[in-house]
Amino acid sequence: MNELKNRQVWLCSRPRGIPHATDFALREVALPIIGDGEILVHNRFLSADPAMRGWITDKSNYVPRVEVGETMRAFSAGVVTESRNPAYAVGDQVMGLFGWQDHAAVKPAQVWRKVQEPDLPLSLSLGVLGLNGMTAYFGLLDVLHPEAGKTVVVSTAAGSVGSAVGQIAKIKGCRVVGIAGGPEKVRRCVDEFGYDAAIDYKATPDMDAALAAHCPDGIDAFFDNTSGAIHDAVLRRINLHARIAICGTASYASWEPWNQGPRPERHLLVKRATMQGFLTTDYEELYEEAVSALAGWIRQGRLKYREDIHEGIESAPGSIEKLYSGDHAGKLIIRV
Amino acid sequence: MNELKNRQVWLCSRPRGIPHATDFALREVALPIIGDGEILVHNRFLSADPAMRGWITDKSNYVPRVEVGETMRAFSAGVVTESRNPAYAVGDQVMGLFGWQDHAAVKPAQVWRKVQEPDLPLSLSLGVLGLNGMTAYFGLLDVLHPEAGKTVVVSTAAGSVGSAVGQIAKIKGCRVVGIAGGPEKVRRCVDEFGYDAAIDYKATPDMDAALAAHCPDGIDAFFDNTSGAIHDAVLRRINLHARIAICGTASYASWEPWNQGPRPERHLLVKRATMQGFLTTDYEELYEEAVSALAGWIRQGRLKYREDIHEGIESAPGSIEKLYSGDHAGKLIIRV
Numbered sequence: 001m002n003e004l005k006n007r008q009v010w011l012c013s014r015p016r017g018i019p020h021a022t023d024f025a026l027r028e029v030a031l032p033i034i035g036d037g038e039i040l041v042h043n044r045f046l047s048a049d050p051a052m053r054g055w056i057t058d059k060s061n062y063v064p065r066v067e068v069g070e071t072m073r074a075f076s077a078g079v080v081t082e083s084r085n086p087a088y089a090v091g092d093q094v095m096g097l098f099g100w101q102d103h104a105a106v107k108p109a110q111v112w113r114k115v116q117e118p119d120l121p122l123s124l125s126l127g128v129l130g131l132n133g134m135t136a137y138f139g140l141l142d143v144l145h146p147e148a149g150k151t152v153v154v155s156t157a158a159g160s161v162g163s164a165v166g167q168i169a170k171i172k173g174c175r176v177v178g179i180a181g182g183p184e185k186v187r188r189c190v191d192e193f194g195y196d197a198a199i200d201y202k203a204t205p206d207m208d209a210a211l212a213a214h215c216p217d218g219i220d221a222f223f224d225n226t227s228g229a230i231h232d233a234v235l236r237r238i239n240l241h242a243r244i245a246i247c248g249t250a251s252y253a254s255w256e257p258w259n260q261g262p263r264p265e266r267h268l269l270v271k272r273a274t275m276q277g278f279l280t281t282d283y284e285e286l287y288e289e290a291v292s293a294l295a296g297w298i299r300q301g302r303l304k305y306r307e308d309i310h311e312g313i314e315s316a317p318g319s320i321e322k323l324y325s326g327d328h329a330g331k332l333i334i335r336v
Numbered sequence: 337m338n339e340l341k342n343r344q345v346w347l348c349s350r351p352r353g354i355p356h357a358t359d360f361a362l363r364e365v366a367l368p369i370i371g372d373g374e375i376l377v378h379n380r381f382l383s384a385d386p387a388m389r390g391w392i393t394d395k396s397n398y399v400p401r402v403e404v405g406e407t408m409r410a411f412s413a414g415v416v417t418e419s420r421n422p423a424y425a426v427g428d429q430v431m432g433l434f435g436w437q438d439h440a441a442v443k444p445a446q447v448w449r450k451v452q453e454p455d456l457p458l459s460l461s462l463g464v465l466g467l468n469g470m471t472a473y474f475g476l477l478d479v480l481h482p483e484a485g486k487t488v489v490v491s492t493a494a495g496s497v498g499s500a501v502g503q504i505a506k507i508k509g510c511r512v513v514g515i516a517g518g519p520e521k522v523r524r525c526v527d528e529f530g531y532d533a534a535i536d537y538k539a540t541p542d543m544d545a546a547l548a549a550h551c552p553d554g555i556d557a558f559f560d561n562t563s564g565a566i567h568d569a570v571l572r573r574i575n576l577h578a579r580i581a582i583c584g585t586a587s588y589a590s591w592e593p594w595n596q597g598p599r600p601e602r603h604l605l606v607k608r609a610t611m612q613g614f615l616t617t618d619y620e621e622l623y624e625e626a627v628s629a630l631a632g633w634i635r636q637g638r639l640k641y642r643e644d645i646h647e648g649i650e651s652a653p654g655s656i657e658k659l660y661s662g663d664h665a666g667k668l669i670i671r672v
Binding site (some may be wrong): 224227231246247248249252255257258259260261262263264265266267268269270271272273274275276277278279282 | 390560563567582583584585588591593594595596597598599600601602603604605606607608609610611612613614615618
């Protein structure tokens with residue numbers, strides 16, 4: 001009986017650098033039995049996020065790594081089908097770290113939130129109303145302190161996080177300049193997301209000149225997902241008291257040993273600038289505030305998003321690799 | 337008549353890197369005549385500060401550079417001998433950017449503060465009650481947010497700024513570990529300034545091991561005046577949410593092109609850490625608060641300081657070089 005089986009994507013080898021499809025395999029196991037206080041969640045959407053690379057890297061990172069043989073840790077969104085916890089009823093929609101699998105026996109600590117926006121698609125809770133939107137919200141508002149009239153630069157500007165950063169910065173009255181790869185992404189930044197300008201770094205031999213042209217008053221805030229050459233060019237153009245949020249370092253092929261580059265200390269000193277790493281998980285007590293604001297902007301048509309939905313759990317293993325190749329057209333989600 | 341002459345140390349060549357005595361020369365000119373709103377200040381003490389290197393470098397820095405032929409910009413402390421400004425009376429003690437000279441015609445904007453601690457030596461207004469003490473005060477309290485029980489690491493820990501940072505951190509209840517060069521400085525950190533431990537980086541082949549030994553609970557805050565290898569070793573041992581104040585980059589032989597090193601972005605992200613450059617001049621509205629607190633701690637015997645006073649304006653030209661050689665035994669001051 002098919003409905004009693006649970007399909008899981010598990011880690012079958014420890015990747016070096018970017019994880020490939022072959023680092024994962026699919027297995028079928030029995031439906032889990034929930035313990036006291038737990039809920040059974042039937043996942044409808046699985047997420048692929050850049051952070052997952054960190055969860056399986058050989059070096060310790062933010063959280064304990066996923067071990068070979070374990071079901072891949074992942075965000076997913078689904079429906080409660082059984083509950084031994086009075087806080088959750090059958091039929092509740094929930095989002096959290098339920099893994100790449102059809103069904104999950106979930107402890108309360110794994111639940112990020114109950115999804116309570118019935119007018120909006122459940123899949124949004126993995127993107128613009130989930131980790132991506134909240135990352136944009138906290139990174140921009142708490143780390144960068146955007147003020148009306150100031151210039152905000154965003155890298156990976158057409159991505160799920162970047163596009164939310166840029167649009168929220170526009171809502172806050174900033175001048176927003178995006179950096180993205182390829183003419184289609186640049187077009188999307190300007191036409192769909194309403195940026196003041198966008199730079200195609202792949203077609204721009206002189207990033208300094210491009211930034212000078214599009215940021216005539218310098219750069220007050222920088223939301224960076226890349227590190228490397230793009231980061232360095234932006235840094236050269238920051239204003240006094242600029243703020244730089246480190247959200248990701250997508251440009252690095254590997255993390256160990258540390259990548260080499262120009263040391264920022266002297267420049268941070270002369271510009272009295274601040275460079276700060278942040279993680280969305282440090283803002284747990286503010287998740288509902290963030291989702292409420294983001295959902296409000298979506299309903300008003302002021303915050304647009306794109307989803308790139310792949311069908312079937314079989315598309316999960318190759319999804320992280322796809323994130324880093326840059327050829328997805330929105331938040332990468334697997335429908336199961 | 338000697339008393340009508342004004343001796344000035346002027347910039348006679350643009351130094352590359354650290355300024356040497358030969359980049360300056362002494363001249364005698366007529367006593368300046370003050371204009372409306374100005375005061376005539378008779379300098380008693382001239383200062384030598386690392387920041388002066390930045391003021392004469394070829395690249396633009398914080399402030400307009402000193403041009404060849406001009407009297408060297410410097411902090412000094414003296415007495416008002418003539419006033420055409422109702423806010424200042426003859427006999428007032430003042431500290432500010434009056435230059436390396438005997439007498440200065442001073443506009444109000446050049447005055448940092450009226451010295452109003454008659455029970456304390458005037459020379460302190462160039463050190464622990466001047467730029468050095470205030471730099472420690474603002475960098476530690478505003479940038480690093482020290483909390484009781486947390487571990488604070490200070491580089492150039494026996495210097496005029498570093499020793500004040502470490503002592504104020506002790507007053508705030510922190511565990512304080514200093515990094516300094518040579519056994520005498522290390523002794524001073526522990527015996528005079530009351531640090532919990534100090535590391536002689538010149539005699540320590542493995543800084544990582546030394547930091548691990550002296551900072552068993554990791555490092556929560558780092559006040560850095562060095563950049564380079566010391567900075568990198570401290571960074572490797574920071575805790576989650578660590579804060580790093582960039583006060584100076586004494587380890588760089590030159591500033592252009594940017595020094596290369598390990599990129600901090602990934603580490604700042606994983607540790608959710610903040611690296612911030614700061615300048616004391618951004619805190620002007622808080623100068624009196626700082627001096628009042630610092631003077632209070634001095635009077636209570638909780639904030640100790642050292643002065644290395646050189647006699648005569650002839651010792652000014654070689655003083656910046658001496659700062660970088662590290663062989664001075666306290667705040668370097670020239671008595672004129």
